[in-house]
Amino acid sequence: DGGITQSPKYLFRKEGQNVTLSCEQNLNHDAMYWYRQDPGQGLRLIYYSQIVNDFQKGDIAEGYSVSREKKESFPLTVTSAQKNPTAFYLCASSSTGTSYEQYFGPGTRLTVT
Amino acid sequence: AQSVTQLDSHVSVSEGTPVLLRCNYSSSYSPSLFWYVQHPNKGLQLLLKYTSAATLVKGINGFEAEFKKSETSFHLTKPSAHMSDAAEYFCVVSDWGTGKSTFGDGTTLTVKP
Numbered sequence: 001d002g003g004i005t006q007s008p009k010y011l012f013r014k015e016g017q018n019v020t021l022s023c024e025q026n027l028n029h030d031a032m033y034w035y036r037q038d039p040g041q042g043l044r045l046i047y048y049s050q051i052v053n054d055f056q057k058g059d060i061a062e063g064y065s066v067s068r069e070k071k072e073s074f075p076l077t078v079t080s081a082q083k084n085p086t087a088f089y090l091c092a093s094s095s096t097g098t099s100y101e102q103y104f105g106p107g108t109r110l111t112v113t
Numbered sequence: 114a115q116s117v118t119q120l121d122s123h124v125s126v127s128e129g130t131p132v133l134l135r136c137n138y139s140s141s142y143s144p145s146l147f148w149y150v151q152h153p154n155k156g157l158q159l160l161l162k163y164t165s166a167a168t169l170v171k172g173i174n175g176f177e178a179e180f181k182k183s184e185t186s187f188h189l190t191k192p193s194a195h196m197s198d199a200a201e202y203f204c205v206v207s208d209w210g211t212g213k214s215t216f217g218d219g220t221t222l223t224v225k226p
Contacts, residue, residue, distance in 0.1 A: 004156075031212050033214070035216075039220060040215040040219075041219070042203060042218040042219050043157075043216040044205070044216075045215075047167065047211065048178055048212070048213065050212055058213075078126040088154075088221070090156055090157070092157075094212065096212055100144075100145060100209070100212045100214065101147065101159060101162055102147075102157075102159075102205075103157070103159075104149075104156035104157040105155050105156050106155060106156045107154070107155070109154070
């Protein structure tokens with residue numbers, strides 16, 4: 001089945017540690033995205049990539065980093081510089097040059113204490 | 114710059130009655146517009162999309178939306194609510210050039226028996 005997988009579903013970390021969230025897609029999409037969702041709020045764009053080896057900052061990139069070495073994969077690292085990392089993180093992908101309809105993964109809930 | 118405003122943060126309806134979720138957008142160019150649904154602790158699922166074809170768009174689960182350029186609106190409707198429609202709904206505008214998407218803050222739909 002084609003789709004997007006995110007792992008793990010739940011992640012717990014101590015403050016001061018970096019943590020990497022996985023996102024893989026087998027939809028052959030060029031574009032991939034990372035969003036953060038806080039309770040009662042919409043999605044805020046962290047980073048996006050429209051092609052391998054290239055990515056752009058979104059609206060809230062501070063304290064996060066990404067890489068795009070393969071078309072299928074777009075991992076997100078939450079660094080210790082991120083002041084409030086506890087949130088629900090969603091990865092998405094889309095084709096480019098058309099409507100940019102996004103397909104979402106199931107999300108990773110990160111809790112930092 | 115583009116933006117999305119979902120005019121109601123919460124909507125409550127009785128089962129079997131119509132649903133109206135309101136969305137206004139702002140975009141410099143002809144936009145792509147989407148409605149997504151999110152059930153608790155899940156990823157987002159596409160309900161429907163507008164990409165400059167027919168202004169009345171039909172989606173899954175009986176939902177529809179009408180693109181009104183003069184009013185810069187893209188309201189989501191359903192003739193008869195079902196208990197399973199209770200969820201969070203997001204209106205999204207995408208820029209064709211950059212592929213960047215902007216999400217509304219969401220509308221929580223409650224369906225009463």
